Amino acid sequence: MLEVDNVSKRYGDVVALEGMTFSVHAGEMFGFVGSNGAGKTTTMRIALGVLAADAGEVRWNGAPLDLDARRRIGYMPEERGLYPKMRVAAQLAYLGELHGMSRARAADAAELWTGRLGLSERRDEEVQKLSLGNQQRVQLAAALVHDPEVLVLDEPFSGLDPVAVEVMSEVLRDRCAAGVPVVFTSHQLDLVERLCDRVGIVRDGRMVACGTVAELRDAGPARLVVDGPDGGGAWARDLPGVRVVGVDRDRTTLELTDGTDDQAVLRAAVAAGPVREFRRLRPTLTELFHNVVTEEPVA
Numbered sequence: 001m002l003e004v005d006n007v008s009k010r011y012g013d014v015v016a017l018e019g020m021t022f023s024v025h026a027g028e029m030f031g032f033v034g035s036n037g038a039g040k041t042t043t044m045r046i047a048l049g050v051l052a053a054d055a056g057e058v059r060w061n062g063a064p065l066d067l068d069a070r071r072r073i074g075y076m077p078e079e080r081g082l083y084p085k086m087r088v089a090a091q092l093a094y095l096g097e098l099h100g101m102s103r104a105r106a107a108d109a110a111e112l113w114t115g116r117l118g119l120s121e122r123r124d125e126e127v128q129k130l131s132l133g134n135q136q137r138v139q140l141a142a143a144l145v146h147d148p149e150v151l152v153l154d155e156p157f158s159g160l161d162p163v164a165v166e167v168m169s170e171v172l173r174d175r176c177a178a179g180v181p182v183v184f185t186s187h188q189l190d191l192v193e194r195l196c197d198r199v200g201i202v203r204d205g206r207m208v209a210c211g212t213v214a215e216l217r218d219a220g221p222a223r224l225v226v227d228g229p230d231g232g233g234a235w236a237r238d239l240p241g242v243r244v245v246g247v248d249r250d251r252t253t254l255e256l257t258d259g260t261d262d263q264a265v266l267r268a269a270v271a272a273g274p275v276r277e278f279r280r281l282r283p284t285l286t287e288l289f290h291n292v293v294t295e296e297p298v299a
């Protein structure tokens with residue numbers, strides 16, 4: 001398990017992180033989302049150990065991250081650090097050797113990952129001559145080549161075409177299934193919602209919401225949509241614990257205060273007329289994200 005525990009970081013007067021805390025378990029895919037400048041890259045750099053925290057700790061399997069543990073992380077940096085003039089397979093093999101692999105194992109791993117990531121035809125090309133999307137595939141291969149125990153990926157999906165997104169998703173799912181914790185940042189919330197077991201939403205250097213997508217969608221006041229009795233939602237206006245928040249012809253959107261029994265609402269609706277639809281309204285991750293990042297900051 002990778003644990004980021006109460007990590008804080010300032011750059012001069014800028015508070016980049018303030019008590020950032022979360023953990024990623026073996027075999028779990030964790031999506032790390034937030035607005036530009038929220039602190040995601042800073043967190044990833046600290047998790048990898050390329051940047052020192054002012055306070056707090058990063059632990060791998062319960063122990064503070066040391067040099068040895070860092071070598072077992074596969075990292076895809078936001079600034080994409082490849083050697084532009086080196087050829088794809090030679091570069092990957094070289095990176096594998098830097099991580100302590102024998103020359104033969106590193107060459108095999110380079111062969112394997114270029115194949116898995118659809119780069120077989122590009123093995124002997126210079127990285128700088130590849131399209132940006134293909135350079136990104138090489139960058140992921142570089143994170144994977146030494147068979148890391150943890151994957152930390154900064155924006156692995158940005159700029160990829162739909163086929164490349166599928167290839168990359170498949171590889172990450174596969175690593176997760178092999179027990180590797182995977183954490184990645186992304187602004188593509190639909191993708192995060194589809195892929196991740198858990199999601200953390202960061203705002204102004206703090207984790208403001210964290211959980212499974214289902215947990216996050218179920219948090220907050222319950223909302224119901226009822227398509228039924230006529231009359232602009234009049235049937236619901238006097239129900240205890242119920243607020244009418246929207247009316248669209250016979251379709252009424254209700255917000256329930258905590259503890260209000262939705263079945264009592266259903267009975268009231270049926271008593272007032274025929275009910276054609278009665279369902280819980282759950283926000284998408286995009287709506288949740290929007291709510292979280294536009295909320296007034298807590299003083």
Ligand SMILES: Nc1ncnc2c1ncn2[C@@H]1O[C@H](COP(=O)(O)OP(=O)(O)OP(=O)(O)O)[C@@H](O)[C@H]1O
Nearest residue numbers: 011014015016034035036037038039040041042043
């Ligand atoms: N080297 C630096 N020197 C000064 N300030 C920095 C430095 N790196 C980051 N910051 C500041 O720290 C804050 C967090 O930045 P960070 O890059 O971690 O955000 P992010 O969530 O990764 O953003 P994005 O989605 O735009 O990549 C921002 O206010 C940023 O301006």
